[in-house]
Amino acid sequence: xxxxxxxxxxxxxxxxxxxxxxxxxxxxxxxxxxxxxxxxxxxxxxxxxxxxxxxxxxxxxxxxxxxxxxxxxxxxxxxxxxxxxxxxxxxxxxxxxxxxxxxxxxxxxxxxxxxxxxxxxxxxxxxxxxxxxxxxxxxxxxxxxxxxxxxxxxxxxxxxxxxxxxxxxxxxxxxxxxxxxxxxxxxxxxxxxxxxxxxxxxxxxxxxxxxxxxxxxxxxxxxxxxxxxxxxxxxxxxxxxxxxxxxxxxxxxxxxxxxxxxxxxxxxxxxxxxxxxxx
Ligand SMILES: O=P(O)(O)OC[C@@H](O)[C@@H](O)c1c[nH]c2ccccc12
Numbered sequence: 001x002x003x004x005x006x007x008x009x010x011x012x013x014x015x016x017x018x019x020x021x022x023x024x025x026x027x028x029x030x031x032x033x034x035x036x037x038x039x040x041x042x043x044x045x046x047x048x049x050x051x052x053x054x055x056x057x058x059x060x061x062x063x064x065x066x067x068x069x070x071x072x073x074x075x076x077x078x079x080x081x082x083x084x085x086x087x088x089x090x091x092x093x094x095x096x097x098x099x100x101x102x103x104x105x106x107x108x109x110x111x112x113x114x115x116x117x118x119x120x121x122x123x124x125x126x127x128x129x130x131x132x133x134x135x136x137x138x139x140x141x142x143x144x145x146x147x148x149x150x151x152x153x154x155x156x157x158x159x160x161x162x163x164x165x166x167x168x169x170x171x172x173x174x175x176x177x178x179x180x181x182x183x184x185x186x187x188x189x190x191x192x193x194x195x196x197x198x199x200x201x202x203x204x205x206x207x208x209x210x211x212x213x214x215x216x217x218x219x220x221x222x223x224x225x226x227x228x229x230x231x232x233x234x235x236x237x238x239x240x241x242x243x244x245x246x247x248x249x250x251x252x253x254x255x256x257x258x259x260x261x262x263x264x265x266x267x268x269x270x271x272x273x274x275x276x277x278x279x
Pocket of ligand 1: 062064128129130176197230231232233250251252253254
């Protein structure tokens, strides 16, 4: 990547329908005046990647105070929430930084990074936002995140450029897809970590069959990178369909709204006994 490299605005940003389109246009406004200059490459620790690559199904637990589908979920203290999640077995944290619909903030991300800094085991943090500007990736790196979310539904084929920039800034990227067409784009871009969202962000509907189906597609296409199942998981039985095929599961609302984050994190990772309804 050369210093002269220029970022074009994502081609699909202005046409995304529904809730996603609204959030994307708000974020586009937020960063309209932001400037970004490509600096020297930063070393890539690949901590997020390494945590997900560990044996067994890994939990990415999300600090999420609200969502468009549920409204307010819980008033969380980000630092305390992060520590509870890690005690409950989470190997990565995801922190929303979108302020209007998810009650997120830069401060929340910084607080989580600081709270995890004192732990013996380094727990990587993902910046969860609607990335539409290179500045957002630089911020993620500056705030101490190990990774950032890149959504193919927003960036389209430009996701490749953003992926390279994330790596240049020392970040891993979770490249999110929802359907086959988006998976093709993620594969062509060279994504090392692909997240399959069970939620259709245009309609907010959840289909827990989506992740296992798309994971099978990715493997059938010869993809050897990491795969993350995202959204809608509330019980160990929900997870049974991806337990052996996904590398990690990303869980937000059901943990954040549980009232006991450590216990909820531990419980969701438990293998259900057959009487609890193996799917
Ligand atoms: O709260 P849930 O259903 O457990 O979902 C978590 C996470 O997958 C969800 O927050 C999410 C997935 N992709 C996103 C993109 C933007 C905002 C949020 C998301």
